[in-house]
Amino acid sequence: MPAAPKSKKTKKKDRGSNKRAVDRPESSSSFNSKPFASSTSSTSAITTDTAPPNHRGPNVIILSSAGKPIFVRHGTDEDEWASACGLLQGLRANVLSFDGVDSSLGEMQSIKAGSMLIVFLNTKALTLVAISDGDNGCQCEGWLRLQLEYTYAQVIFTLTDQIQSIFEQSPSYDLRTMMGPNVDASLRNLLDQFDPSNSAEEKGETDLSASSCFQAASTFLTAGVECVFPLPPDLRDGTSKLLIDACCGDDTLFALLVIGTRLVTIVQPSNPSSQLHTSDLHLILTFVGRQPGLLTNELWFPICLPRFDSSGFLYAYTSCLDPLRTGLSIVLISGNSSTEQFKVFHSAADLVRSSLGLSPLNSTSRSSMSTSSSTAGDDKKKTSSDNINWSDEQDDTDSDDSEKNGSILSRISAAGKAPRPLLGERQLSITDYSINTPRSKPKSVDEKQTTQDGPFVTALKIALLPKQQDEIMSQYLELASAVHFCFRCDIFVQGNSGTSTEGMLTQCFGPPLSFPFTDSQSQRKVWDIYHRLSLRLRLGSSSVETCYDALDMFQGRESSNLGNISNDCPMQCLMESPPNVHGVTYLQEDNEWLYVGLNGKFFELYATLPATVKPREGTAYCARLVRKLMGDERILFLSNPLTWHS
Secondary structure (H helix, E strand, O other): OOOOOOOOOOOOOOOOOOOOOOOOOOOOOOOOOOOOOOEOOOOHHHHHHHOOOHHHOOEEEEEEOOOOEEEEOOOOOHHHHHHHHHHHHHHHHHHHOHHHOOOOOOOOOEEEEOOEEEEEEEOOOEEEEEEEOHHHOOOOHHHHHHHHHHHHHHHHHHHOOHHHHHHHHOOOOOOHHHHHHHHHHHHHHHHHHHOOOOOHHHHOOOOOOOOOOOOHHHHHHHOOEEEOOOOOHHHHHHHHHHHHHHHOOOOEEEEEEEEOOEEEEEEEOOOHHHOOOHHHHHHHHHHHHOOHHHHOEEEEEEEOOOOOOOOOOEEEEEEEEEOOOOOEEEEEEEOOOOHHHHHHHHHHHHHHHHHOOOOOOOOOOEEOOOOOOOOOOOOOOOOHHHHHHHHHHHHHHOHHHHHHHOOOHHHHOOOOOOOOOOOOOOOOOOOOOOOOOOOOOOOOHHHHHHOOOOHHHHHHHHHOOHHHHHHHHHHHHHHHOOOEEEEEEEEEEEOHHHOEEEEEEEEEEOOOOOOOOOOHHHHHHHHHHHHHHHHHHHHOOOOHHHHHHHHHHHHHHHOOOOOOOHHHOHHHHHHHOOOOOOEEEEEEEOOOEEEEEEEEOOEEEEEEEEOOOOHHHHHHHHHHHHHHHHHOHHHHOOOOOEEOOO
16 A cells, blocks of 8 residues: 555644753653554453563564564464564555555554554555564664664665565565565574673674673664774784775775674765765675674675665675684775675775785685575575576676666766666575585694784784783773773764865774663663654654654655665664764663763763763763873774775
8 A cells, every 4th residue: 555645733833942952851642653643452362472581572563564574573373473563564554545545644653552652664565563662672662673773784684675566566475475584584593683781792602803892772872883902003003005006996886894793994985976885894794794604614695685785786795814812804896796806805805815924725614605595486496506697697697687777886887787687586595505616735833823913913813812802891891880882983984185075984882781771671771762862863862752753754855765664764874974063962770870861062972870970960971081081093994984085
């Protein structure tokens, strides 16, 4: 059913001053996102079947316009969920056609049913639903909306927005035949990043970053990426220049060095409109950092960057340069899918590896190229030989489509064409095939001892020591008399001759939530409050009505940006927007904790302090912490992001 025009708001907006967001108690009304566009219901079918256990976080469902379930985060009974999805889609249809009026009420945004909150995200042919009850502690509608937007972006990341065209032609199409287990695992990995209870330690997994300070929820809250720290700025800058020298080419778009899901350095195009949005960077880091085969394989696979160009694929090469000690990996992205481009990236990775003083990979490392392995409507799996031939045959089959629709590379004046596989013909999968190489003799003990680490690798090993990380965080926490904080820093990307471009690389920094926030419910509550403080700083109020007014404004602003999903992800745009100058807000609950939000030009800070600290004193402590963090910017952050022409 086509989207209906939204009704005009009649409620008075709750706005605050740009200089200072005045604290006031939140409205006790239900979380109705728009007048008449939400409903309060006690539907037992949803209440009894969808509430996940406390430690698992909110449930997320993706369903088609026909009410067919595509993805369910929690739940294995397909019949139960098919009925629930049909009920949800029926509620949405009833609101759209309420009282026989021609869709005058607009899309349904949320339902408040007792302690349960249900949030909707409606795209052209897909509906995403987040279900949270009072026990799992996630009651901030904006935070759930952000999770849905990232979930939709992850689907586009692996399948492109051509799925919308497929559903327009065949509404009853079963998208699960195209997604496969890899897309399902990627969605779960992404959603686990929002949930503090799904840490790598609790799951028994080993994060490639080997860092105790990783806190993924902070990256989504601040719309920033976490960098490896502390690193001497001259070593980090030297490594960025090494990437430029080794990887620069007409077909190279982006080059990254990462450790797990944390960024070491990145090189981007000089055109600000062609630089990565933070949400796209999150998808890349989450996908690459959670690949178990990355430590022993080179991967070559298609990806779609939803905020860059959602209509076609780019192609990513990944290789772990130091699998045994630091987990340092290289990620190279191009619009060229040819085998020759893979070989160019392979040679560039070897050059970077040797320049950093790292020994070449031994014979047990395999080159893996992950490519498509199925067609739409075809349930049979292709053989490995089919996957091998795909890379050589696709250049001719996609040339007409690339010329017709325009290449991604042409947007940044790079030579060459970017073939875009049709979604109905190709999908992202992790099917590996090996390139047979002759076995080399193992190195002797003497030869291994003569191999010495370069200064950059030595600095990485020291930076990743848990003791080093804990000492740094303890110093900053003590400075602010805080038990936790989350800091955002906006840094200009450097252009030609060292001049700044209009592009920003937003980064974040902070410790993990620990004692006294030991259970998942208390941790979720902290992130919910931080998000409310963030909305207060940006909008003057964290009320649902004010939030959706702002989202409507971003949707109108992004409607002219064709070729990406920004119009479907206004909450991402809101969180990525730069902070207002000199905003302060706080929230004190249960006479136990004081939550402070503070922002200024190019920074944001959210902190949790004991309630014994008065708000004025707490604000002064937080300001002192901001000054210290900004003074240590060069060792904590990528303070000099470069472009290919820097």
